[in-house]
Amino acid sequence: MAEQDGARLIDEIRALEDRKSALAARQARLAVAFDQLQRRQQSEVGIPADQLEAGTGAQIALARRESPAKGNRLLGLAKALVIEMPHSLAALEAGQLNEWRATLLVRETACLSSADRSSVDEELAPDAGTLTGLGDRALVAAARTAAYRRDPRSVTQRAAHAATERHVSLRPAPDTMCYLTALLPVSAGVAVHAALRRHADSLRSDGDEHSRGQIMADALVERTTGTPGGITGIEIQLIMTDRTLFQDDSEPARLPGYGIVPAAWARTIIRDTASSAPTAAARDAGIADAGIADAGIADAGFAGAASGNAAVNTWLRRLYTAPGSGDLIAMDSQARLFPAGLRRFIQARDDTCRTPYCDAPIRHHDHIIPWHEGGTTSLTNGQGLGEACNHTKEAPGWTAAPSPAAGLRRHGTELRTPTGHSYQSTAPPLPGTRLDLLNVQSRGLRRRLRRHAKVLKRARAEGGWLLELATIGHCVGGCRA
Numbered sequence: 001m002a003e004q005d006g007a008r009l010i011d012e013i014r015a016l017e018d019r020k021s022a023l024a025a026r027q028a029r030l031a032v033a034f035d036q037l038q039r040r041q042q043s044e045v046g047i048p049a050d051q052l053e054a055g056t057g058a059q060i061a062l063a064r065r066e067s068p069a070k071g072n073r074l075l076g077l078a079k080a081l082v083i084e085m086p087h088s089l090a091a092l093e094a095g096q097l098n099e100w101r102a103t104l105l106v107r108e109t110a111c112l113s114s115a116d117r118s119s120v121d122e123e124l125a126p127d128a129g130t131l132t133g134l135g136d137r138a139l140v141a142a143a144r145t146a147a148y149r150r151d152p153r154s155v156t157q158r159a160a161h162a163a164t165e166r167h168v169s170l171r172p173a174p175d176t177m178c179y180l181t182a183l184l185p186v187s188a189g190v191a192v193h194a195a196l197r198r199h200a201d202s203l204r205s206d207g208d209e210h211s212r213g214q215i216m217a218d219a220l221v222e223r224t225t226g227t228p229g230g231i232t233g234i235e236i237q238l239i240m241t242d243r244t245l246f247q248d249d250s251e252p253a254r255l256p257g258y259g260i261v262p263a264a265w266a267r268t269i270i271r272d273t274a275s276s277a278p279t280a281a282a283r284d285a286g287i288a289d290a291g292i293a294d295a296g297i298a299d300a301g302f303a304g305a306a307s308g309n310a311a312v313n314t315w316l317r318r319l320y321t322a323p324g325s326g327d328l329i330a331m332d333s334q335a336r337l338f339p340a341g342l343r344r345f346i347q348a349r350d351d352t353c354r355t356p357y358c359d360a361p362i363r364h365h366d367h368i369i370p371w372h373e374g375g376t377t378s379l380t381n382g383q384g385l386g387e388a389c390n391h392t393k394e395a396p397g398w399t400a401a402p403s404p405a406a407g408l409r410r411h412g413t414e415l416r417t418p419t420g421h422s423y424q425s426t427a428p429p430l431p432g433t434r435l436d437l438l439n440v441q442s443r444g445l446r447r448r449l450r451r452h453a454k455v456l457k458r459a460r461a462e463g464g465w466l467l468e469l470a471t472i473g474h475c476v477g478g479c480r481a
């Protein structure tokens, strides 16, 4: 009896897997149909041929809850399968391939001409069950063999193209470490590694007791930043609550470009970098307790000077968030370009590109409602966007507006696509705020909001940028005057 139950469960898992593959094939067909429809509609209204693709992948991405970059890859996959690789598409429909394995076949034939790709598809014939039972690596090998055989020249071209993809990236590792990765042509990569190794070997033969790996890592940081230890003189922007900084609170901090870091780590790096006790210095400067009204807006900042060590440039920037909602508080500007203070503010608030599901770094400070359509240069009408998303937003039929529901919540925008679908984007929670919304109706909070408004009014009247102040803090606790 139990065996039968087990068999039934496995049968259903298999049946669902087949359906997932079939649905992926259906999505591919729909994506191609959508792409063709968009092109037709856009060319009818006279959009130049080279711009016809703009935004199609981005719309598919939003619908599939993926990043725009992934959306473009999915569209590319769909086109290759539907237009050039009918056998692979049939295998996907039948469950003989899943979406990932179909992606591998498309990827390995990407540099071939359309005709060669079709003939590889025919040779492999995945719909005849030829790839059944092969691991992913074996499947890639089969596709690569067939592809290289057809067009040995494309292999060389592919290598030349690969060199244009060189880059450096950063991603988190456990325990507040990170991987700094460089994708390099092999000669450059080997040269860098050999130089670091030679340096480490020579220090160790002179008696340095650090491990070779440690010395190599230190040398990489020093040579790249030009500074021993690697971090002075380069601004590290840490965002944390005042409670984390001054009261040993455990609310984590955010390090832009990296992500969330534990509270104790954030305190340590500030203490280490500022050498003398920054807490005392900050209190002297009136930062911790006085609130903005009394702190002396122009020079509340403490940096090296405040800690008595002019050589150290520890910049802490104070950002004020509204009690209850955690939204950053806005200031307006008459200027068309976002002033530096406002840009920093948006950077801190948005952290990464504001397009839903997009993790790309911010490259543009965008007017949500464009300047030429009357959009203001303000925190509410500003957002951080990645390069590609900024271009997509300019494509025909795309509109955006600050989200009307924003109110007391974190900053919101609404993105409308040419098909009339709309998507909400909410700024990520800052340290000290939770994802869920707090009840902001309590009397205490309302009182604090009123006080915020007064302080802001005064700051505006004095013509200063609240953001040009020096420290990071959080008004919910710090503004309790």
Ligand SMILES: [Zn+2]
Residues within 6 Å of the ligand: 068, 353, 354, 355, 358, 359, 360, 385, 386, 387, 388, 389
């Ligand atoms: Zn983006």
